[in-house]
Amino acid sequence: MKPAFFIWIVSCCLAMPLKADEQTLFSFVRPIDVVQVSTRDAWFPELTAETTPEGQVLRRLSFNAAQRPRMRMEPQSGSWDWSQAQAITLRIQNAMDWDLTLNVRINSGDAKTLVTQVALPAGPAQTLVVPLRVASSLQQGMRAPPPMPWMRDGNRLLLATSVDGEIEVDQVKSVTLSLNNPDVPQHVLLGHFGVTTEDQLQAAYEGIVDGYGQFTRGEWPEKIGSDEQLRDSVAQDDQALVPLLEQLPEQDRFGGLRGGISFPATGFFTTVKVDGRWYLQSPEGNPFFSLGVNAVTRQHSQTYVQGREAMFRDLPEPDQALAAFYGESDNRSDIGANRNRQFDHGHWYDFYNANRYRVRAEQACRQTADCAPCDPANEAVRLNEITAEQAQACILMRNQAVVGQWAEQSLQRLKAWGFNSIGNWSDAELRDPQRMPYTLPLLIGGDYATISTGHDWWGAMPDPFDPRFAMAAERNIAIAARGRRDDSWLLGFFADNELAWAAPGEHPHARYALAYGTLRATTDVPAKRAFLKLLRDKYRNQQGLAQAWGIELPAWELMEDPGFEAPLPSAEFPAIEEDFQRFLRLYADTYFKTVADALDWHAPNHLLLGGRFAVSTPEALAACAQYCDVLSFNVYTRAPQQGYDFAALQALDKPVLISEFSFGSRDRGPFWPGLLEVPTEEARGSAYAHFLERATKEPSLVGVHWFQYLDQPVTGRLLDGENGHLGLVGITDRPFASFVQAVRRANLRVAQDWLPVAVGGAEDSEGQP
Known part of the structure; x- marks a missing residue:
């Protein structure tokens, strides 16, 4: 030019x-x-x-x-x-x-x-x-x-x-x-x-998802290109489980390890401390290191298609059998996890269950009686004259059979891969066969008051001073515990999930976000009334508080106004931080005591496994240790010790469970590597093994739960759009071979490296001999 x-x-x-x-x-x-x-x-x-x-x-x-x-x-x-x-x-x-x-x-x-x-x-x-x-x-x-x-x-x-x-x-x-x-x-x-x-x-974003729910622009060993390949591959994967199930360590029916130390059987899962080390013990009295998997479910694989159909190739037409896996939902909300997200309601498609139908429907059909469209001897089938009602009934029966196969297959996989626990967010079908210990969440929803910390990832904090919170806890816990009071397979209950006890960061506004948020509230919020009572009982009047906090406060009523902004903690006025800490401890005590009391009434035989902390404060941890049997944390670090100060946790003298951890990469389809990325699929296996090795060396740790069983959809799950490669299994229901092999090797080493053989002076969970 x-x-x-x-x-x-x-x-x-x-x-x-x-x-x-x-x-x-x-x-x-x-x-x-x-x-x-x-x-x-x-x-x-x-x-x-x-x-x-x-x-x-x-x-x-x-x-x-x-x-x-x-x-x-x-x-x-x-x-x-x-x-x-x-x-x-x-x-x-x-x-x-x-x-x-x-x-x-x-x-x-x-x-x-x-x-x-x-x-x-x-x-x-x-x-x-x-x-x-x-x-x-x-x-x-x-x-x-x-x-x-x-x-x-x-x-x-x-x-x-x-x-x-x-x-x-x-x-x-x-x-x-x-x-x-x-x-x-x-x-x-x-x-x-x-x-x-x-x-x-x-x-x-155009055409990024194929008819199987896979990313179209990538290639990896488990990627599927045809129905025939999918059926053959899944059959081979199933067959590979048989020798693995025959090579498990010696254990009782609950997964407790035999051949080492043992304890008096209680009939339920309990905690025990021996020679400075904490253990879970199985109902038969054997040491149990909980190796769990979260979200073992068929319910999290749907993704919204409405309004963004151009992203998807080969979606089924309405008159095709696979159209049975369309549905409709609405996930619009103002929680932090869903903020600024579009395409959060409308029609969705479920690729995972559609793929399972591709593989299992023919087999399920042969096992289903009175399914006329499946019977080749039926003259109407040969003449293609079956009615729409017959076809729909057949699809329904096939789906029911496929669900039953899914539960059995999933349990076999978890056992073969060395897991012994079903973690949070998992399907109910996995509990009743009494094949593997499981956990349950206590999700306390209701019309009680809440406090915003400014973070609110999963919503504002419940106000435990509100009498309606105690009523909601009683109601929700009674429902969760119904029929489970004497279930020996129930490992325990979690108290809610990742509550916003603080906001992320080191600034005092983050550390004391719950205290600041409470003081900004109106006086019809019970938590604010509780905080003001705490301050009035200590200082008697506004002059005492003003002097201790170094502020101008002409009248006590000014603190009652909405939007009151408390000062930052300072060395010159240490009472500010002291008062914040006293309130946070009272808040956490009230919350955990309410939950513990309700659970003790409805399910006294079972463990309260803590609050699944993603962010915490010393006050919340101390209260959790006082009222719960186990402290639980969702930790996304290379090793458990990088996520929390275990020396400080040991001072609380309670066992610790890692209730979530994972490592993700970008080379198997879904775009998000989760909260902790590694470069390749092979690196995921190495990272898992390292994390588990470090966990078994920590005296207070009694288990780790992987997040999650199944990869998230390429275009995002319904709840919040997460689209992570975090699974043991892909959207086509094929296990990720190299990762699963590494996970199994690491899990089986626990029986060799962690199982205690020396018998010391056993203490129960209250520290009594």
Whole structure:
């Protein structure tokens, strides 16, 4: 391209709306002074471009080791009018052998800004695409977006799927590239910079799910391409369980380990402490290290399709048998887990159960009596004259048979893989066969008052001072315990799940979020009345409180006003923090005592397994230790000891259960790796083994529960859009072979490495001999 012609194109782009799909504004290979390029702690080491091994002609940009090296592009005068554009484009290649995190900032008039961070992988050149509007995967209904880069029409595209901010698109002033604090110089190669009118963001989500619920752009060993392959693979997977079930360690019928120390049988699961180490003991009196799996269920595999049908290939037509797996729900809510998410209601599709139907329906049909459409001897079947009612009845009977097969198969898998417990959120069908110990949640819902901590991931905190909370606890616990009072297979109950005892972070507003939130409430909230009573009993009047807190408080009634903002704790006024801590302990005591008292009435034989803490305070932990049999934590770290200070927990003298942990990767379909990512599927197995090894060395730990049994849908589960590769099993019901093998090896080592053989002075859970 001749320089004069290039200048004309740029001038046209500055003055007129864009008409072509893509326009080049600047070329780093043949730079012309129509775009001003400036650098800080960055430079172009060569005057000319270079040719990459793939034949691309690009120019090198070097970022120095500095706090924030950058390169900025601006028009020589005025601003860019991108009112008809959808995104900027930049041909770029990472010249390093490792990934770089590149910051992109677009500034416009009125001091408005769009910002994004993109992971720039090592490898060949690609076109970076940054949308000119806010973008996030939550807008598409899911937690994480499809992996980048991706190939489209032979072009390698790196789309920024998360963009924050706002700009005036007709007054764009600059585009800046930068790195954060590189330790050594980093290099990228640049080609052309421009804009495009095509909506690449929408295109990135089109056709990402195939008819089996799998990600279309990836490949992995367990991926399915046909019904025949699915049936054959699942049959082989089932057959592989047979020798594994014959090679389990010696254990009692509840999974307690034999061959070592034993305790007096109680008929129920209990806790015991021996020589400074805590154990669960089975109903028959044998040591039991709880190896559990959460969400062993068929109910979490649905994903919304309404409004985003373009994401899915090969959804069944309404008159096809697999259309039985459509449904409708509404998950709209204002909880933190669902905030800013779209596509959270309407029609959904259940790929997991549809896949199981593909595999199991024929077998289930042969086992089902009086199913005319399944009987090849039926003349109506041969003539294809069965009625719609007959067909629907057949589908219903098949589904019922498939469900029964699922429960049996799932229990066999868990046993063969070395697990001995069914964790939270699991299906009821797994409890009644009395094949494996299980846990139950005590989810206390009601119309009681609540307190917002500003976090509220699963909702605001229940107000335990509200009499309606005690009534709700009594009602919900009675329902949960119904028929379970004398069930020896019930390991215990959890008290709610991941309550917002604090907000994330180290700031006092996070640590004492519950206290601040309570004082901001109105006086018709029972928790606020309880807090004010605590303060009035101590200080008698507002003068005493004002002096202790270092505030102006002309009248006590000012604290009763809604929105009262308490001061920050300080060394000068230690009473502030002391009072916050006293209230938080009273709050936690009231909550856990209410739950414990109700459970003791309705299910006195069973353990209260703690609050499944995701965030906690010392006050909440102390109260939980006082009223519960076990402390439970949802921990997403490399080892249990990295999640909590176990020396501090040991001082509470209660056994500890890791009620959730997991490791995820991005190489098996679903896009989100969970709260702790590892690079590959093989690394998941290594991480699991390491976590379990560290857990068995901790004297207070009595078990760990993996989250979860089944991968989440590629496009997000109904509840909150989570779309993680966290499962032992994929959406096609195929186990992830390498991961499951590593998990089984680690689980079976527990019997060798953890089982105590020396008998000491046993104490019961109250510490009495």
